[in-house]
Amino acid sequence: MNAVLLQYFLLLILFLHHASSNSVPVFNAIYSFGASYEDTGNLAILSPTSNPMKLPYGETFFDSPTGRASDGRLVIDRIASYLGLSFIPPSLAQGQDFSKGANFAVYGTTTLNLSFFQKNKIRINILKNTTLSVQLEWFENQKPSICKCNTTCMKFFTKSLFMLGKFGVNDYLSMLFAGKTIDFINSTIPLVVKTIRSAAERLLRQGVMHLVVAGIIPTGCSPVILTYFASTNRSDYDSLGCLQVYNNIGMYHNDLLSDAVKQLRVEFPRAKISFVQYYEPIIDFLRNPRQYGFTSGTELLACCGKGEPYNFNLSTGCGQIGVPACQNPSTFINWDGLHLTDTSYKIIADGWWKGPYADPPISGFLIGSGLNSVKRMI
Numbered sequence: 126m127n128a129v130l131l132q133y134f135l136l137l138i139l140f141l142h143h144a145s146s147n148s149v150p151v152f153n154a155i156y157s158f159g160a161s162y163e164d165t166g167n168l169a170i171l172s173p174t175s176n177p178m179k180l181p182y183g184e185t186f187f188d189s190p191t192g193r194a195s196d197g198r199l200v201i202d203r204i205a206s207y208l209g210l211s212f213i214p215p216s217l218a219q220g221q222d223f224s225k226g227a228n229f230a231v232y233g234t235t236t237l238n239l240s241f242f243q244k245n246k247i248r249i250n251i252l253k254n255t256t257l258s259v260q261l262e263w264f265e266n267q268k269p270s271i272c273k274c275n276t277t278c279m280k281f282f283t284k285s286l287f288m289l290g291k292f293g294v295n296d297y298l299s300m301l302f303a304g305k306t307i308d309f310i311n312s313t314i315p316l317v318v319k320t321i322r323s324a325a326e327r328l329l330r331q332g333v334m335h336l337v338v339a340g341i342i343p344t345g346c347s348p349v350i351l352t353y354f355a356s357t358n359r360s361d362y363d364s365l366g367c368l369q370v371y372n373n374i375g376m377y378h379n380d381l382l383s384d385a386v387k388q389l390r391v392e393f394p395r396a397k398i399s400f401v402q403y404y405e406p407i408i409d410f411l412r413n414p415r416q417y418g419f420t421s422g423t424e425l426l427a428c429c430g431k432g433e434p435y436n437f438n439l440s441t442g443c444g445q446i447g448v449p450a451c452q453n454p455s456t457f458i459n460w461d462g463l464h465l466t467d468t469s470y471k472i473i474a475d476g477w478w479k480g481p482y483a484d485p486p487i488s489g490f491l492i493g494s495g496l497n498s499v500k501r502m503i
Contacts, residue, residue, distance in 0.1 A: 151491050152286045152335070154223075154271075155213050157201050158260045158324070159230035159290020159339075161464060162403070165199065166192040166215035168232035171252045176444030176461075177232065181429055185454055185467045190444075194232060196428070196454045197467025201228065201288065203474030204487065208286070216263055224271045226285075229263050231255035235299065236292040236317045247303040249295075257292055257324050265331075279332035286490070287328055288337040291403055293317045293378050294344060301354070307370055314378050322385040329393045335490050336396060337477070338386050340379035342403045345371030346411060348427045348435035348462040365411045366425050375404050383484075397490050401483040406473045407465075410458045417472055420456040428457035428466060437462040 157163050169178050169192025176182070183190040186197035192215070193199055205213055205226070213226040221227070234255045235242070242249050272278035296317055300310050325338055344350050345368035354368060363369045379402070386400040410417055411424050425435055429450035432438030441448055443461035451457055455468040465473075476482030 152208050152210065152284055153281070154226035154285045155201070155205055155208070155210060155228075155288065156226060156264060156285060157213060157228040157230055157288040157290065158257065158264070159288070159292065160234040160295055161194040161230075161232040162342075163199060163201055163228065163230035163288070163290035164192065164194065164215070164232045165201065165213060165228045165230070167217045167228070167230065167255075168192050168252075170215060170217040171231070175232075176442055179444035181450040182444055182461075184450070192232075194464040195460050195467055195470060196450070198470060200470050200474045200477065201290075203471055204286075204288075204477065207474070207478055207488075216267070223267055224281075227264070227267065229260040230290055231260070233295055234260070234292070235295045236320050237296055237313075241316075242299065245300075245303075245305075247299050247305065249299045257320060261324055261327060275332075282332040283334045285333070286335050286337065286487075287333045289321060289325060289328075289339060291339045291341045292321050292324075293341045297344065297374055297378075298349075301350075301371075307374070310374060311377060314374070315381060318378060318381040318385055321382060322389065325386075325389055325398070326392070329389065329396055329398075334396050336398045337401055337483075337487060338382065338398065339401050340382055340404055341375050343367060343372045343375050343407055345369060345373075345375075346407060346425065348425065348430070348437035348459055349439070351425060351435050352432065352437050352462075353439070365408070367411070379404055397485075399477075399483050399485055399487055399490070401477045401487075403473065406476055406482050407458065407469075410469065410472075414458070418455060418468065419458055423451075423457055425459070426457065427459045427462040428454045429461045435462070 168175055177192050177194050178190045180190060181196060183193060184196050202212055210226065213228045214221040216227040216229045233251055235249060236257050238256050238258060239254055268278060272281045297310055325336060328336060350368060350371050356368065361368055361370065383400050386398055390398055410419060414421050414424050427436045429443035430436040431441045431448045454460065454466045457466050458469050460466045473482060477487055479488050480486040
């Protein structure tokens with residue numbers, strides 16, 4: 126019996142052991158930081174007329190736009206559900222009880238501070254300063270409303286799950302569209318990863334005991350990159366049709382971030398820290414689309430979009446008038462050129478929950494932790 130299967134059965138036994146009692150969530154709250162792959166409504170509050178606030182965004186599950194950059198739910202929505210929690214409210218929403226969780230992620234967020242981009246003459250398209258450090262400040266400013274003192278907070282955070290999303294992609298995309306070279310981008314990756322590591326350490330020093338840190342996607346497989354950085358040299362493409370040089374950015378980033386997480390585990394031995402992947406599942410989808418229910422031949426196409434050959438054009442994006450969506454998003458990997466479909470996010474969430482796209486799986490946080498059983502298993 127392999128380790129993942131054993132862990133699943135141990136979790137199932139834990140669940141059945143508590144089934145006769147009133148089941149409560151294993152975590153009281155989830156606090157999430159990130160960008161568009163994690164944003165559950167902050168962009169919608171900042172910009173109510175932005176594309177993700179227009180149909181067909183949200184059509185699959187919510188029947189209307191919610192600000193999520195997908196046709197349905199994101200990974201964080203699934204993880205919350207698996208833990209028996211309600212959807213986590215965006216932190217900019219008014220009248221919410223953030224003691225049950227808050228999502229600080231904002232579409233378009235960068236890891237590095239704005240001063241880096243200004244110094245290097247890189248234009249970034251933002252509505253508000255929402256960088257990683259700013260999101261952490263938002264959280265710290267909210268702490269008094271969540272827990273009254275350091276002792277109370279330390280106790281509360283032992284039953285809270287913290288998630289650092291795919292920070293880095295918007296930094297690298299901004300550099301690419303500003304005309305920066307691959308060598309320049311590669312030179313910034315250690316700084317980006319160092320910033321993420323510092324953010325994780327900042328949370329851990331405040332008493333966070335359960336932390337999820339996400340790697341980034343293979344951007345060379347995204348319709349936006351394949352469209353705007355197309356090459357006439359076939360050798361620039363790998364066997365999946367992705368632009369390898371841009372995927373190398375993600376591989377380098379993820380390798381450094383994985384090492385950083387290992388260092389944090391040594392520094393904070395009592396904390397449970399999971400390194401989770403977007404890169405590996407997307408590559409798996411492309412290698413074996415039918416295995417996951419995706420239609421062969423559409424692997425690199427956007428479901429919602431317009432333009433050849435990847436069904437994407439930045440000037441006529443999903444949500445704009447006259448831009449159609451595919452009839453069955455569940456058969457597509459990519460939703461709008463950069464973000465994923467509800468189905469893709471579900472498979473990734475499952476991989477984070479029980480493996481193989483997490484080290485260790487999030488469900489492993491429950492084993493031997495003294496936490497109560499899950500309320501609902503999907």
